[in-house]
Amino acid sequence: MKILIVEDEPAMVELLRYNLESEGFDVVSAHDGEEGLLAVEEEQPDLLLLDWMLPGVSGIELCRRIRRDGKNSALPIIMITARGEEHDRVRGLDIGADDYVTKPFSPAELMARIRALLRRRNPDIGAEKLTVGDVELDLVAYRVRRGERDLHLGPTEFKLLRFFMERAGRVLTRDQLLDGVWGQNVYLEDRTVDVHIRRLRKALNAGDEPDLIRTVRAVGYCFERV
Template identity: 60%
Template structure:
């Protein structure tokens, strides 16, 4: 049986570090925690993690320096790094990405969004380590078997509805315009009318909702659609 991916969480705020550890372990990851930049580099050197969740503001060595040094090492030069920070300025985001971070999420964040972003980075950088099953609330999507379940019930979807749901589940809570969904699901080089999205969302809703089940898809007037993880 393959080993679960190893995530190194580097966060000096103990409550948040433990919350991240708990949620990541619940997702099936093995987790190590470092409380400062120097400890992070020692753990990374010893264990070569599969993914690093790295806070920007750290004692002993700041996150941006840890990122730079991880990228300079042969063993960790391709390790996915997601930076966490309370700094929301555009220049800081650019600096973090320029230094080699793969993604960037600003505090405070929803745990569901962070977990989805981590899965997306793992799929993009190291597809062999990414989980082929994604869970949001009581909805489970299995990409390999091309199956969807809600609770104990099998959900039968057409290929387009499957791709829409997959995309929404990768970014729970995020609102996507019809144009963004068209690009993500149909591709930017295919002409499809925006109202086609509404038709497929309607079919997806109908398949996901049986009896008293609540609607996990939120319509945002004049903006688009989102998958609400609380409602899912």
């Protein structure tokens, strides 16, 4: 899962990055509100850690703008701030934050809050089986079924399908698919994604079954919740 940190203190960014990467999260960061808003659009994170006091656009204003944006309005947001008064916490939650952490905080507690929030937003995280529509993916037995039919997938197609199903309904760019399935330090051409998606589609779709992978022109792909 990808977490975006919007924080202007480099030491705090590195502390958060260290703890998040130790837990297996992919981490990106921005240092002010405008950069943070752009990163939300480009990176499509699974959760946002947002500092209240930012140069330029404040964390509160950034949270307000995200909640007004239909595409990202459901993005989980945790506010991180030195403002610990009750009326400040209430204001942050009223503006749309899902949780509120006051500096200084326990990294272990923050990690627990992040995991809990991600589980509430996506109960499939950490599950042994993923189910979207009539497709079931067994992460323990490495088996895939669509309806009554067993699907035979190669390792890459299995990982690709899992990545899609954990983010069903979201439009994913080719770069996001490359990073999520092959890894950020692997350099492949975008058409590699297209080749494996063709293989996955061939395995998924038989007869008059609807195509579950929608191509979004000039953007990427979306696994539909049929």
